[in-house]
Amino acid sequence: MTELTNLTVAGIRDGFRNGDFTAREVAEGFIGQVEGARALNAFIIETPDHAIAAAEAADRGRAVGEFGALSGVPMGIKDLFCTEGYQTTAASHILEGFVPTYESTVTAKLFGAGAGMLGKLNMDQFAMGSSNETSAFGNVISPWRRNNGDGAALAPGGSSGGSSAAIAARLCPAATGTDTGGSIRQPAAFTGISGIKPTYGRCSRWGIVAFASSLDQAGPMARDVRDCAILLEVMTGFDPRDSTSLDLPVPNWQAALSGDLKGKRIGIPKEYRVDGMPPEIEALWQQGIAWMKDAGAEIVDVSLPHTKYALPAYYIIAPAEASSNLARYDGVRYGQRELPDGAGLQDMYAATRAAGFGDEVKRRIMIGTYVLSAGYYDAYYTQAQKVRALIARDFEQAWTKCDMLLTPTAPSAAFGLGEKQADPIAMYLNDVFTVPASLAGLPAMSVPAGLDSQGLPLGLQIIGKPLDEQGVLDAGLAIEERAGFTARAGKWW
Amino acid sequence: MSNYRIQGATGEWEVVIGLEVHAQITSNAKLFSGASTRFGNEPNANVSLVDAAMPGMLPVLNRECVRQAVRTGMAIDAQINKWSRFDRKNYFYADLPQGYQISQLYHPIVGEGSLLIDADEKAGIPEPKTIGVERIHIEQDAGKLMHDQHPTRSYVDLNRCGVALMEIVSRPDMSSPAEAGAYIRKLRSILRYVGSCDGNMEEGSMRADVNVSVRRAGEELGTRTETKNVNSVRFVMQAIEYEAGRQVDVLEAGGKIVQETRLFDPDKAVTRSMRSKEDAHDYRYFPDPDLLPLELEDSFLVDCRASLPELPDAKRARYRDALGISAYAADVITADVETARWFETLLAAGAEAKAGANWLTSELFGALNRLGRTISDCPVSPVQAAQLLALVADGTLSGSLAKQVFEIMLESGEDPAKIVDERGMKQTSDTGAIEAVIAGILAANADKVEQYKGGKEALFGFFVGQTMKAMAGKANPKVVNDLLKKALEA
Numbered sequence: 001m002t003e004l005t006n007l008t009v010a011g012i013r014d015g016f017r018n019g020d021f022t023a024r025e026v027a028e029g030f031i032g033q034v035e036g037a038r039a040l041n042a043f044i045i046e047t048p049d050h051a052i053a054a055a056e057a058a059d060r061g062r063a064v065g066e067f068g069a070l071s072g073v074p075m076g077i078k079d080l081f082c083t084e085g086y087q088t089t090a091a092s093h094i095l096e097g098f099v100p101t102y103e104s105t106v107t108a109k110l111f112g113a114g115a116g117m118l119g120k121l122n123m124d125q126f127a128m129g130s131s132n133e134t135s136a137f138g139n140v141i142s143p144w145r146r147n148n149g150d151g152a153a154l155a156p157g158g159s160s161g162g163s164s165a166a167i168a169a170r171l172c173p174a175a176t177g178t179d180t181g182g183s184i185r186q187p188a189a190f191t192g193i194s195g196i197k198p199t200y201g202r203c204s205r206w207g208i209v210a211f212a213s214s215l216d217q218a219g220p221m222a223r224d225v226r227d228c229a230i231l232l233e234v235m236t237g238f239d240p241r242d243s244t245s246l247d248l249p250v251p252n253w254q255a256a257l258s259g260d261l262k263g264k265r266i267g268i269p270k271e272y273r274v275d276g277m278p279p280e281i282e283a284l285w286q287q288g289i290a291w292m293k294d295a296g297a298e299i300v301d302v303s304l305p306h307t308k309y310a311l312p313a314y315y316i317i318a319p320a321e322a323s324s325n326l327a328r329y330d331g332v333r334y335g336q337r338e339l340p341d342g343a344g345l346q347d348m349y350a351a352t353r354a355a356g357f358g359d360e361v362k363r364r365i366m367i368g369t370y371v372l373s374a375g376y377y378d379a380y381y382t383q384a385q386k387v388r389a390l391i392a393r394d395f396e397q398a399w400t401k402c403d404m405l406l407t408p409t410a411p412s413a414a415f416g417l418g419e420k421q422a423d424p425i426a427m428y429l430n431d432v433f434t435v436p437a438s439l440a441g442l443p444a445m446s447v448p449a450g451l452d453s454q455g456l457p458l459g460l461q462i463i464g465k466p467l468d469e470q471g472v473l474d475a476g477l478a479i480e481e482r483a484g485f486t487a488r489a490g491k492w493w
Numbered sequence: 494m495s496n497y498r499i500q501g502a503t504g505e506w507e508v509v510i511g512l513e514v515h516a517q518i519t520s521n522a523k524l525f526s527g528a529s530t531r532f533g534n535e536p537n538a539n540v541s542l543v544d545a546a547m548p549g550m551l552p553v554l555n556r557e558c559v560r561q562a563v564r565t566g567m568a569i570d571a572q573i574n575k576w577s578r579f580d581r582k583n584y585f586y587a588d589l590p591q592g593y594q595i596s597q598l599y600h601p602i603v604g605e606g607s608l609l610i611d612a613d614e615k616a617g618i619p620e621p622k623t624i625g626v627e628r629i630h631i632e633q634d635a636g637k638l639m640h641d642q643h644p645t646r647s648y649v650d651l652n653r654c655g656v657a658l659m660e661i662v663s664r665p666d667m668s669s670p671a672e673a674g675a676y677i678r679k680l681r682s683i684l685r686y687v688g689s690c691d692g693n694m695e696e697g698s699m700r701a702d703v704n705v706s707v708r709r710a711g712e713e714l715g716t717r718t719e720t721k722n723v724n725s726v727r728f729v730m731q732a733i734e735y736e737a738g739r740q741v742d743v744l745e746a747g748g749k750i751v752q753e754t755r756l757f758d759p760d761k762a763v764t765r766s767m768r769s770k771e772d773a774h775d776y777r778y779f780p781d782p783d784l785l786p787l788e789l790e791d792s793f794l795v796d797c798r799a800s801l802p803e804l805p806d807a808k809r810a811r812y813r814d815a816l817g818i819s820a821y822a823a824d825v826i827t828a829d830v831e832t833a834r835w836f837e838t839l840l841a842a843g844a845e846a847k848a849g850a851n852w853l854t855s856e857l858f859g860a861l862n863r864l865g866r867t868i869s870d871c872p873v874s875p876v877q878a879a880q881l882l883a884l885v886a887d888g889t890l891s892g893s894l895a896k897q898v899f900e901i902m903l904e905s906g907e908d909p910a911k912i913v914d915e916r917g918m919k920q921t922s923d924t925g926a927i928e929a930v931i932a933g934i935l936a937a938n939a940d941k942v943e944q945y946k947g948g949k950e951a952l953f954g955f956f957v958g959q960t961m962k963a964m965a966g967k968a969n970p971k972v973v974n975d976l977l978k979k980a981l982e983a
Contacts, residue, residue, distance in 0.1 A: 082549045095548065102542060104549060207549040213782035242551050243784050321782050324583050327592020328546040332649065345647075349585055372583070372777035381779060 004029040005170045009073050009227040012173060016058065016072035023055035023062070023072035027116055030074045033171045034118055037143075039493040042156075042166040043119035044079050044137050045087055054116025061114070068114030069234050076166045076175035079120040080127055081107045081218075082207040086117070090209040091125045091135040094329045094336050094356025104207025105239045106176060106218050113234045118172050121162030125358045126326065127183055127211040130430040132161030133421050134360040142191060142414055143169035143489035147455030154414040154456070157187025163221045164191040168489055174222040174231055178208060180215045181314050182410075182434025185446035188221055189409035189459025192448040192487060194476065195221035196228045199467050200441030201246035204239030210325040212318035213244075215438050225447060225476040229254040232469065246467075253470055259478040262296035266475070267402030271307035272433055274411060280452045281408045288406050288449060288460045288479060295478035300402050304394040309387045310436040315428055316371050316384035317439075322361075323368025329356060363424065392440040399465050404475050407433050409446040409459035437463045447476040448485040457487065497617055497669030499707065501741045506707045508737040509714060510673050511665035512729070513702040514680060515658045516690040517634065518561045524633050524657035525552030525595060532696050536639070536650035544655040546590035551783050554579075558657040559787065561689035562602050562631050563797045565659060568687045568804055569626055571606025573794060577630075578786045583777040587649050588636035596660075598778045601630035602787065609806060610679050611824070616671035624676050625664030634658050653697075659690070665704065665714070670730035677701060677726050678828075682805050686830045700724045703757075705736045707744065715740070716750040720764045723757045731762045739764070808833055816846040822854045831868045835875050842879030845886065852882060856896070860903055873902050881909040889913065891920045891970060922969040924976060927960070930968075931980050934959045945981060953977070 004026050007015065012026055031048045051074040058071040082088045082100035089095040103111070111117070125134040132140040132155060142156035142165055156165035160177035164187035167175055177184035179197035188195035196219050203218040210216060220231030233253055239245040268289060273282070289299055331337035331352030338351035357365070371380035398405065410430055420427045437444035443466070446459040460479055464472035499506040523530060526543035543550045566573050578600040581593040606626040612618055636654035640647050661680065667673045681699060684690040691698050701724075706717035718740070720732045740750050754773070755764040803811070805827045812823035826836050832853075839849050857878070861871060881899060884890040890898060890913065901912050913919050921927065934956060935942050945952040960973050 082547075088548065090548070098548070100547070100549075102547070205549070206551050209548045210783075241553060243553055244782075320779060324581050324593050324777070324779070327583060327585065328548070328590060330585065330587075330592060332587050333545055333590060334547070345587055346585075369777065372779050374775045374777075377777075377779070 005033050005173075007173060008223050009070070009174050009230055012073050013070065013230070016062070017067060019062075023058035024052065026072055027051040027055035027074045027118075030118055030172055033169075034166075037169055037171050037493050040141050040143060040165050040169055040171075041138050042122055042140050042162045042169070042171060043076070044089060044091065044122050044162070046119040047086055047117050050086065051116035051118045054111065054114065058114050068112070069230070070110060071114030073114065073174070074116040074118045074172060075110065076119060076121045076163055076172040077107055077117050078123055078160055078163050078176050078178060080123060080178050080209045081176055082209065083107055083117065083120065086120060088120065088209070089136070090127070091123045091137055092329075092357060092361065093136045094352070095209075096136070096336060098335050100207070102207060105204035105241065106208065106235050108207075109234050109237065110176070110231075115234075121160070121166060121175055123162050124159035124183075125361050126209065126322070127159040127178055127180055127216075128322070128360050128364055129158040130182070130186055130427050131155035131415070131417065131420065132158045133417060134158075134358050136358055139417055140165045141417065143491075143493065144191060144414060144456055145490070145492065152416045155190065155417050157190035157410075157414065159183040160187045160195070160221060164188055164193055164195075167191070167193045167221055167223060169491075169493070170488075174220060174227055176218060176235070177221040178211075178216055178218045179434075179438065180211050180217075180318060181438045182431045184219045184221055185434045185444060185459070185461055186410045186430060188446040189448070189461075190414040190457065192457030192485060192489075193221060193223055194225050194228050194445065194447045194480070195219060196232060196445040196469065196472065196476070197438070197443065198232060198236055198469050199246070199443045201244050202236040202443075202469070204237070204242040204245050206239055206241040212321040213325060214321060215314075215318060217438075225445075225473055225480050226254060226257060228445070228476070229257050229473050248467070251470060253473055256470055257477055258474050259295055259481045261292060261475060261478050264297045264404065264471070264475070265300050265402040266292045266297045267300050267302035267398050267405045269302050269304045269307065269398070269405055269407060271304050272407045274432060277408070277411050278452070281411065281458060284450050284458050284460065285406070285408050291479055291482040292406060292475070294482060297475075297478075302398040302401050302405070304391070304398060304436065306387060306390045306394050307436055310391055310439055311428060311432055313384040313387035313391070314431070314435040314439060315367070316380050317388065319364040319368035320372050320381055321368070323365045323372065326357075326361070326365055329353065331356075360424070388439045391436055395436075395440045395442060395463075403465065403468070404471050405463040406475070407461045407463065409433060409461040413452045413454065413456035413458055433461060442466060443469045443472045445472045445476045447479050447483070449479055449483045450485065451487055455487075457485075495617055495669040495672055496619070497671070499737055499741050501745050503745050505710060506737070506741050507710055508668055508733065509665045509706045509708065509717075510667040510669075510733055511704040511717075512663045512667070512673060512676060513704070514661045514663075514677065515700050515702070516661060516684055516692070517698040518558045518631070518657040518659055519688060519690055520555060520557045520561065520657055522555055522557075523655040524555055524558050524631065526655055528655065530656050534652055536648070536652060539652040540654070544590065544651055546592070552595060552781075554784065554787065555657065558631060559602070559789075560793075560797055561687075562629060562659050563789065563794065564687050564801055565661075565684065565689045566603030566606060566629055567798055567801055568683050569606035569608050571626060571629065572604035573789070574600065574602055574604055575789045575794075576600065576786060577602040579781045579784045580778045581781045584774050586635070587647065588638050588651075588654065590636070590651065590654065594633050594635065595781055595784070596632035597630035599780075600786075601628045603629035608676070608679055608683065610672060610675040613671065613675060616675070617669055618671055618675060622666075622672065624666045624672075627662045627664055629659050629661045632658050632660055665706075670733040673703070673733055674726045674730045677729060679805075682828055682830070686802055686804055688802075694725050697724060701729050703729055703732050703736070705733055705740070706750070707737050707740045715744075716752050718750065718753055718755050718764075720755045720757050721767065728757055728759050732757045732764055735762055736764050802830075805830075805833075812846075812850070816850075818846055818850040822850040825854050825858075826850060829868070835868050835871070838875035839879050842876045844879040844882045848882055848886070849879075852878070856899060860899070864903070872906055873899070877902060877908055884909055884913065888922065888969060889919055891966075894918055894920055894966060918967065920967050920969050921964065922972045924972060927964065927968055927972055927976050928980070930960055930963045931956075931973075931976055934963065935980060942981065953981075956981070
């Protein structure tokens with residue numbers, strides 16, 4: 001069955017429709033892969049029953065000629081999405097054992113289109129992290145290894161590191177991710193897969209455990225650009241239960257998908273050329289520019305002058321919102337509760353949250369509480385909001401000169417697990433190229449573009465105008481067609 | 494200007510009062526969830542996933558609550574802010590599942606407005622007075638902790654959690670407990686007219702935070718205290734009286750007033766310190782990122798304004814000026830929307846305005862007081878009352894017969910015409926019948942007729958009484974008078 005598990009979403013969908021195989025065969029193939037790859041720690045829970053039930057429903061549907069957009073396609077679901085009847089933890093002890101009675105809008109749409117769920121994917125705790133090391137259930141290990149034989153365990157990126165690792169290791173053909181400051185794009189780049197964060201508001205946030213509400217956005221992660229387009233069409237759409245959801249029709253992105261960029265202007269922001277960026281990344285960026293030209297695009301230099309303030313602003317706004325969003329995990333109604341002998345309410349809060357949250361989550365709650373507190377609010381939060389407005393304006397001005405931006409996705413290839421854990425700032429710097437698009441709510445995508453000298457994947461990022469997912473996907477496809485990225489992690493697990 | 498002063502040992506003190514009234518918005522669903530707002534349901538029956546702050550749940554603004562707040566603002570001639578925004582007020586408590594209350598600190602939906610309290614000589618309000626309203630904002634209510642269900646645990650009831658409140662913040666324009674009482678009563682009256690709050694203080698639909706400070710006449714404002722969650726007009730007045738007296742005592746003893754939050758103890762009519770400014774919460778207000786700014790369209794505002802009813806001040810003026818009703822009756826009838834509505838139905842059913850107003854303020858209110866009922870559960874409908882008044886107007890019933898019929902109506906709920914018919918309570922103007930009775934009475938009392946004719950005219954009342962008695966009270970008194978005079982002078 002291993003050949004089925006090498007298929008893309010489009011391949012599974014089409015083969016299933018053609019009757020080349022049953023959905024159950026596909027599901028069983030991937031369930032076997034998942035069971036055989038526990039060394040990667042990509043899943044918090046495995047849910048083969050869900051995948052099988054969806055597959056059986058798809059097979060029954062096919063018998064009467066009924067197909068959903070994702071019939072026969074099993075997926076991994078990031079454990080930030082609430083799934084009815086299946087434990088949802090956000091990779092935190094504080095939610096261990098929590099089983100939602102409701103289905104997030106995005107997963108409901110996916111399952112409604114026929115997809116099944118292979119399991120809940122591991123991630124950085126509450127999506128806070130860039131390496132998966134903040135998970136309360138142990139870090140995910142990337143399937144990729146350096147080609148120097150050091151055997152070092154590498155980070156799959158974060159926060160959607162379970163998603164990226166599982167797709168790269170062929171444990172699932174696609175997965176959901178969420179992106180607050182780069183949590184889809186950076187792990188996609190680290191593991192040689194594709195992932196897109198749509199325009200803020202395209203995907204409903206209803207039923208997704210909140211990290212930073214004004215930034216959180218779900219998106220698909222998959223092996224290639226076409227699969228991303230297929231999944232994005234299912235995942236997006238207006239949801240009256242989310243006040244920030246965009247009330248717009250969902251375009252038919254996959255039908256319009258084209259790698260022909262004639263007439264398109266691609267901007268190259270000079271501020272993304274940061275100090276200490278490895279020459280290999282710079283070289284890849286230049287290669288990307290050449291591919292864009294080859295696809296017919298015109299290259300223009302643009303400036304996004306406030307880029308250097310993006311990261312500090314992000315690390316004020318996101319923790320501020322998180323400090324408030326995570327107040328509900330108090331041990332009163334669900335999840336973990338620590339009740340020391342003789343404890344009062346405040347003692348219960350303190351004990352529950354001390355035991356339930358990991359260090360990085362606590363760090364961000366404290367930062368967020370600090371920047372919102374009386375006397376500091378204007379100096380930090382108000383100032384960060386001004387920066388955010390300036391960054392959005394930078395992009396608006398760039399759009400007068402170009403249609404899209406091309407940048408590296410991350411300033412390095414995957415780093416070793418443990419390498420940056422001791423230094424939160426070094427870890428935060430990993431988001432330097434992804435955060436600005438998040439602050440501006442823009443669609444952005446990472447596609448695999450090559451390998452570095454150590455044999456590790458590198459990604460290129462395309463940032464688009466608001467609502468121009470089509471442009472982003474098209475440019476992604478143009479890179480994909482030219483990069484010919486076929487490398488995959490050698491199986492060691 | 495109120496002449497209310499506190500006589501301290503060292504001289505007179507003025508009191509400065511501001512009120513923050515929390516009024517529950519009348520709506521079927523909560524401010525940000527679809528859960529019911531019905532009062533009195535089983536604990537935690539009115540709780541949605543949003544109210545319980547389950548992971549990933551998001552608030553969706555209830556348009557009706559916005560409409561009610563805007564209409565309320567319009568009713569006090571306030572500025573309506575077409576752009577407003579929701580902020581989170583962060584604090585931990587078990588009755589607050591989200592860990593924050595969604596409120597409006599920086600950009601409230603309603604700005605500056607005012608309302609007029611009426612003159613009340615007896616209460617020391619010599620003239621009508623305008624009280625400024627600084628703002629009205631919309632916010633969520635919290636749940637309720639129940640400490641009496643278990644020896645060592647507290648239970649949480651989230652039925653109220655997320656219910657929409659208007660916080661109506663006055664200017665510190667009041668200077669006596671009576672003015673504060675009048676302000677709350679007037680505000681309550683307006684809210685009930687508008688229909689934006691039922692004003693039911695017993696059920697907690699309206700409660701007030703009372704800000705009080707004292708000062709020497711003409712001096713700067715003193716340090717204030719805030720007494721939280723006072724839930725009746727009487728308690729508000731008591732809290733002010735106690736708190737102002739306490740502050741004067743502290744100051745005259747050389748002490749200082751601490752800016753603090755206090756609680757009112759209704760059993761002892763005193764206030765007690767709850768927490769001082771030093772250990773006040775830092776609420777870390779910031780714009781709620783789950784909600785977009787609230788932008789009101791012109792058409793929405795037009796609809797809100799068009800839906801406003803005639804308000805109490807305008808109605809009272811119309812009753813006096815156009816209907817010719819006495820100032821007293823107009824005051825009484827327009828004070829509460831239910832009474833005014835009852836009265837207008839009465840008029841619509843044909844009652845004459847002045848007679849109707851007099852009957853309502855004397856007979857009906859007297860009866861309701863006696864029965865311990867309110868106008869909303871009055872056993873007699875305004876249509877029935879109009880029928881009763883019509884029977885008086887056309888001479889079918891005398892005043893005293895009408896009273897008897899009304900008593901029967903209150904007990905039986907029957908129409909007055911039916912009562913009059915079945916019990917033969919019709920007043921008679923049949924001169925033949927009355928003349929026959931009079932003839933009999935004069936014949937039986939020939940001695941008294943003689944005395945009357947001899948100048949003892951006071952006996953006329955005796956003949957009237959005898960005639961009415963013989964006619965079982967149903968004779969038309971005017972006809973009896975006329976016929977008696979004629980017979981005695983014959």
